[in-house]
Each structure stands twice: as C-alpha cells, then as structure tokens.
Amino acid sequence: MRQKITIKTIAKELGVSTSTVSKALKDSHEISTETKEKIQAYANYYNYKPNNLALQLRNQKTKVIGVILPKIVHHFFSTVIMGIEEGANKKGYNIMVCFSNESYKKEVETLKVLSNGSVDGLIVSIANETLKNKDFKHFLDLVAEEIPLVLFDRVVDEILCDKVVVDDVGAGYKATRHLLENGRKKIALITTPNHVNVGALRRQGYEKALIESYTKTDEKLIVEIDENQDIKKQIEIVFQQDIDGVFAVNEIYAANAMRIAKEKGLSIPEEISIIGFTDGLISEYSSPSITTIAQHGFTMGQQAVEVLIERIEKEAEAYSPKKIVISSDLKIRESTKPSS
C-alpha cells in the first residue's frame, strides 16, 4: 500500500501542529478561517482519510459487531445476516462475519479472536457440536468479561445474556395442528437429534398438538436426522409406515420427504401432506410448493442487533437479560390442504 497521508504529514507540510490540523478538519472555532481553509484544501486535495484504527484505539470502540454463524448456505441464516447488517448499518456499525461450521473448536477460536477488542459486541448462534458437548465455558468467559453478547435461534439457558428466538414450541404446535385440521392421522416428524434444542422444542410442539387431539405419539413416526449420513435414506425409513402427513423441521428435510413421496407415487397433498420450516427458496419453488413455518429471519437479525447495540451503548445500568420471542407464521402453500 502506498504511503498514506496522515495528520502528521499535513502538519509538517503546512508548518503547523497536529492539534491545529485535527481541529481545522473538524471545523473548530479555535482555528482561524484562513488556516482552516488552507488545511482543508490540502487535506481534500490529497484525499486525506482519518485512520480508523487510531480512532478506534482512542475511542475504545470499533463500531464493529461480530457475528458467528454455524453455516451460511442456508436460507434462514442468510436472511438473519441481512437483518443484522441492515440494523447495524442504520446505527453506523459494520459487521464482521465468521462461521463455526458447526464445530466446537472453531467456535472457541473465533470467539477468542473476536473478543480481543476487534468488536464491540457479538451475535452468535451456537454450533451443533457445542450443543452436543454442552460445553459453554467460552461463552461464560465472554459474559464474565462483560462483552455484550446476543444469542439467537440456537440458545441455551446456561448462558446469561440477551436472546432472540422463535417460538419453536408454538411453531411446532401450529404446524402439527394444521396437519391435524386437514384430517391427517399419522403424522411423521423429521427432526434433528435432541441436543439441537430448536429441534427438541419443535418436537414438543408436535407432541403437544398430538396429545391435544388424543393421538398417541408414536416413536416409530419420528426420525432424528444425523447430517453426516445420507439424509434421504434416513427419511425413507419412516415412509415404511403408512403415513399421511410429514412435519419436517427444515426445508431440506421437507424437500427430501417430498421427493420420496413422489417416488412412492403418493400424490401431494391428496394422499400425503408435507409441511416444512424456514420459508426459503426451495419451499417456494418446488412443485408442489411447500407449506412452511416462516421464521422471519430478517426480523430476528434486526431485533438481535438492536438489543445488542442498546447494550453496547448504554452499558453499566442494572443488567437483566432479555429474551425476545419472534412469532412465526404458517405459510400455506400447495403441499397441504384438506384431505376430506
């Protein structure tokens, strides 16, 4: 990079002190109009830009928000990022995005790097592996250091900080109710292993809806997907049962279920209804299009960044972590409809 122009060089070149230059560039009344004009003209001509690092060091704040996501090639997380970015930008912040790739180790490392003063606060969705390990020391350390932290979607109670989540139980309930109301009797649940708490919560909603309708929950109708294995093969197993409804906790699972149903010659939604989660492009463009629970990722991102910045800017004060619950919506499309 070429020799950058600094306040010092301007000062030397114009035979004034750095304080004068600094003040002149801020249009301070302390400096005579004449001097100000001279300095400003010079700075302008040479395209002077104040060095951000110096300012950050002096002000002890970076105006940067760190974001750590488990993955990104996923409609939900993409939209959350958009929401975070928009909200941050509006308040003059930038975002620094990192990925844990669902790995505990990478999460720990990334957290360490970012908490060295590079960011004013963090927004995180916890990695799968971490949820499985139940090892949250790195987060607890962060909280102890009083670095502003907001968790979203994948959160745990052990960590005392602000949280933004969807009403997963309610959403699971809503989805299952919808299928029941369409007259479905044998509804399969395609979910994550139980340590992924969003999966567990949606399952609770599913079970609640079934119990309410006096239907027994049947373990044989539930598949917990191991993402390291072939997803489709795992789902195929549940299709050996005589099911007429599928509730999948994300759109990939839903799309796979739909493909299997088609291969089996089941007509959708006449013989089998399918409902997914995450209102992404797959659900929208598949045929038939898939009914889903819209998670409103954009809103989640906005909310998360809003509470984070609030925490950053009016620190101190009595701290009582907030939990914001975003309501989810049922978006009815072609893959479900009354069977009667």
Place this chain on the structure above:
Amino acid sequence: MRQKITIKTIAKELGVSTSTVSKALKDSHEISTETKEKIQAYANYYNYKPNNLALQLRNQKTKVIGVILPKIVHHFFSTVIMGIEEGANKKGYNIMVCFSNESYKKEVETLKVLSNGSVDGLIVSIANETLKNKDFKHFLDLVAEEIPLVLFDRVVDEILCDKVVVDDVGAGYKATRHLLENGRKKIALITTPNHVNVGALRRQGYEKALIESYTKTDEKLIVEIDENQDIKKQIEIVFQQDIDGVFAVNEIYAANAMRIAKEKGLSIPEEISIIGFTDGLISEYSSPSITTIAQHGFTMGQQAVEVLIERIEKEAEAYSPKKIVISSDLKIRESTKPSS
C-alpha cells in the same frame, strides 16, 4: 464492558515496566526466569489478552479482509463467502462482510468506510446499479491508493486489479450446445439486462452456439428480466413462442420457467428442456431437478482470497493484474435429456 486488563496495569501492579511485561509475555531471553514466571502467572490468572487494536495500529495491518457483495440470499454468493472465509482463515485472516444491496450509493459508502484502514484488502462483486451507471470512480480511487483489491464474478475491464471470473461465454456456449445436442430447435434465453456483464457474456455463448449450428438467433426468444417487475410474468411472454428449450442465466429464472412450463402442461424434459445456472438448492430439489451450469462459487472465493492475500503480503514488486478464469461444469439432471 468491564475494565480490561492491559500491560500497563500488570506493570503497575507488579512494579515493573511495560517493556518488561511485554517481553516476559513473549518469553524473551532478556528477562529472568523468575520475573517471567511471576508476570506470566499474573497475566494468566487475570486472563490477559493483548488488545488487537493496539497491535493493528502498531503493525499497520489488521489481518482483516473486507468483502462487499451485492446480496447474499443467493446460493452462489453464499458459497463464495464460504470459500473466502475458509481461505482467509487458513492464512490467519478474518473477513468483514458488507452488502451493497445492488445499490451504487451504498457501495460507494461501504468502500469508503472499509478503506479507512479497517481492512488490509478487499474482495468485491460489483452492484448492478454501478454496472448500469458505469461509474467506477470509487474503485479507481481505491486502486490509486494501492489498496489490494480483487473483483469477482461481476467485473469490469476499466478497473485495473486482480479478477476472478467464470468462463461465462464458455458456460453459455456449453449450456446451449447441450440443448442443441438434445435436439432442441427453438431455445429461449432468459437473461439479465445487458449491463450486467455476466448476463451479456452468457448471451454471447448462447449466440455462438446457435450460429455454429446454423440457427438464427431470434430476438423474440430472448427475455431480459427487470428484477423490479414480476419475474414470472416477464418469462411467460416468451412461452407464447413455440419453444422447446430454455436457457436461464440463474436458478430463479430457471425455476420460474419450469413452473410456467408445468402450468402449460408441457412435460419436462420430453417436450421442453430447461437448463439453469448456479448449482443451488432449488435446482437440486425441484422436481424434475434442473440441469445447471455449476459455477463453483466456493472455488472462486478461495481463489479470490488467495490472490488477495498474496498481493497484501508481498506488496511492492511489479504489479501486473491477474485474471483467473474458473471453468464451469455442466451438471446434467432430469430437466434435460435427449428428445429423440
């Protein structure tokens, strides 16, 4: 944030100088074992972490790479980010991601903010609006300041810097050839307005393939999508022609075309073949699944970050911008097959 522990506080507390502390923490031979142990124990106990900002200021480098994308809820850009992040991480860099949202104004602003010393270099894909305006001053300024810059996918010749692109002409050619070889005669092209150069290039490939097969290109078979209007409606127009093949320059257009074809009762791929671009989830999960040109976004991201870091780390030297062309692959799925 709580009072952070610094080298200064350690020095004061232990009655030594800051230089001693700094050296002790780096295990310098200049410091006696006794003192080192004392200092290290103290630092460890209080969980001392060096302040990144101070280091960045001192070293005049941030180990951060700025990334500006037009949008993110798009499979291709998501995968590029992944590639960039992975490559950056491997070399000890972090990435700071921003979005222009296809807006010229936001692109200019973001570029300004990031070039104030917050990043060591930039990876950018140009916003639509900028391409339309043909106003690249903000990029030229960057180049003049000798801030390392790599453009990818949406690039322009005017800006002298490293570039990473797919062989768009070749890809368009490949896609069209594939349709022709399947015996298709009237192939529609669904593309972007011509100022989006990737669209224009893919069109060239399309035209080249047609000419080679002695087929006249017919303007009536080409639709340039205005993304501010209803996409599906615009595509429907071309279906008034008696087409038997569709080449769409991205997967959204392809998915829309497929939906229209189905609505018209055309069987795919028997009566009409469809081929898309970007090997995303839509193409994979739609039914029939869509044949596409895989752009290898991950590889593009990796390559981009690799040349950028090279540029950053061995600066000076004679500078001759590179252009890296990533070859694209045809991924044949259910939406195309021989019609004969």
Place this chain on the structure above:
DNA sequence: GAAAGTCACGAAAACGGTTTCGTGTTGACA
C-alpha cells in the same frame, strides 16, 4: 585492579489520531 562482557531491566519513541490545558499576541476598556 582495570577493561570488557553479561545480565536484567527501564526509558522512550512509534503507530495516528483527539483533547485538555496552557500561552503569546492582540485589542478594548477603565
């Protein structure tokens, strides 16, 4: 026993800004 060499540490500058607190020169006023 003086010169030279280690050892263990500190002072100070540097990175690029901002900001507080002088301070020398005016001019006005009593």
Place this chain on the structure above:
DNA sequence: TGTCAACACGAAACCGTTTTCGTGACTTTC
C-alpha cells in the same frame, strides 16, 4: 498605561502495544 478577555495556536498526554537502545550491577579476564 495597566488589566483582562478574546483569539489562534502549540505542547503534551492518552489509547495499548512493541522494540530499540541505553544503563547499572555484577562477573569474567588478563
């Protein structure tokens, strides 16, 4: 003519770290 305020600017500290260059005390060497 002495006092004081206003004006226009500079010196220096500060943010947190690294690094060069001393330097005093002690040991070794001839």
